Amino acid sequence: MSAAYKSVQWNRQKLIYDAVMLAGIALYLGILLKVTPLLNPNTDLKNLEIRAWGSAAFILLTLILSIGPLCRLDRRFLPLLYNRRHLGVVTCALAAYHGWLVLGWYHAFGNVEPIVSLFTSNTRWDSFFAFPFEWLGVAAWSIMLLMAATSHDFWLANLTAPVWKALHMAVYLAYALVVGHVVLGALQTSTGVAPAILVSVAALWVIGLHLAAGLKDRHLDRAAASGDDRWIDVGAVDQIPSNRATIITAGGERVAIFRYDGKLSAVSNVCQHQNGPLGEGRIIDGLITCPWHGFQYDPADGQSPPPFAERIPTFRVQVRDGRVLLDPTPQPAGTRVEPARIDGALAGGAA
């Protein structure tokens, strides 16, 4: 959300976030590359370096994929989500350096170009344990590169949030390919138990988290789906905390109904930035504030405050006998809908 173009809108939080990330990566690589040879003098140093960078990318990708569902399950993880895209770009860079080391060590001394050697040195497609796992790694990295290249808000704005989100869901395929790359590659030549356990735990952790978050979402979707009447009873006014929202599903999409200043307003639950859950945010300075990146919208008309131009659909809402009623038909994005007055409705029976 910017009035003038800035390549990256740095702020204190992003700087701290990135500093912690880079320090963590440096610490991991330092420990692995310096301590391992001391513990085991027989360590193949070049192979260790290749696997250190590759494993750093794998661990970071595992962390990235854990953040989303963790935030769905517990709001306390939301700060991790704030700058997640930088994690993705760094993961792509780590994986690229891993690939560069592999090319320089395993494929640079033959009589063909290293990149040709990478794709042609193993053609045992019919074998499981000798499968050309390099292809899996290259495919995963290609997806990560595409995502890193389109991670900027420029692409988000031009592709639109739904298309951008759909494109970036390819990260799940990339993760599956990475797991295959590791299992059919490094774990076939490394007979140690610890790497196998770590890879298995990481993969099952990610899958378990996403399934848990998905099941929670499905439960919410089903619980909120109630009838096709024009006005939907979505619950009691008192159930909505002040300056917060309740989220319901209407017409297949989620609607966030905010309570603020003695009024109610309903808007789409999907932030125009990265499809963040607006209903899990709160009212700050009279504006709906997305919990992911702080994008803001006026609750009455769904428009970002000037000079910003983001707009979200709004919904008609009323209060009757202490109950909140919603018209599930969305109004065009940015359409002003008069907020429902709570005090008058509770006293007079309708708003």
Next chain:
Amino acid sequence: MTRAHRIAHRGIFVVMAVAIPALLAAGIGLRPRVPPLSEDEALFIDNGFAPADVWAEVGMETEIGIDGLRFALATDADGRALTIRPLEIIARPDLLVYWSARETGPGDDAAGDDVVARLDDALLVGSLSGRSRRVLTLPAQAEGGNLLVYSLGYGELLADLPLRDLPPARLEATPTQTTATE
């Protein structure tokens, strides 16, 4: 996420919840316990090299300095399995180790010898990587001779190490000691 994305997300992870554990189980649980023999193994055995498993007992290491490089060496009881460990990184590409029956002494000028001719009658016994300890299986007829460290990338003979001049540690385990033969 929109509802369509949520549905797609659940579908993707239901599939992954089946496919990934199956991949892990098959890829890890059924992986070959013993690495397959190299195709070159039989060739080496045919040329008088002992199988790799003859070196069961390795003597304590002896540190050797030669041609500006430092190595730690040790052998098994019958002197056929030699372990070699560079004590510092050798900044040359593609380090190969040869054994040559033709002996040269510490004072001989190895660099003056024609490298190709020096390697012509030598047998490749292994390679070096970083500071890793590598096990070299010497030929059955190896009594003395020289160990040659050669950079294939630079075509440069880096070290010409007389094995006969090694301290007794080569044949019998002795405490670590340092011998300068430069």
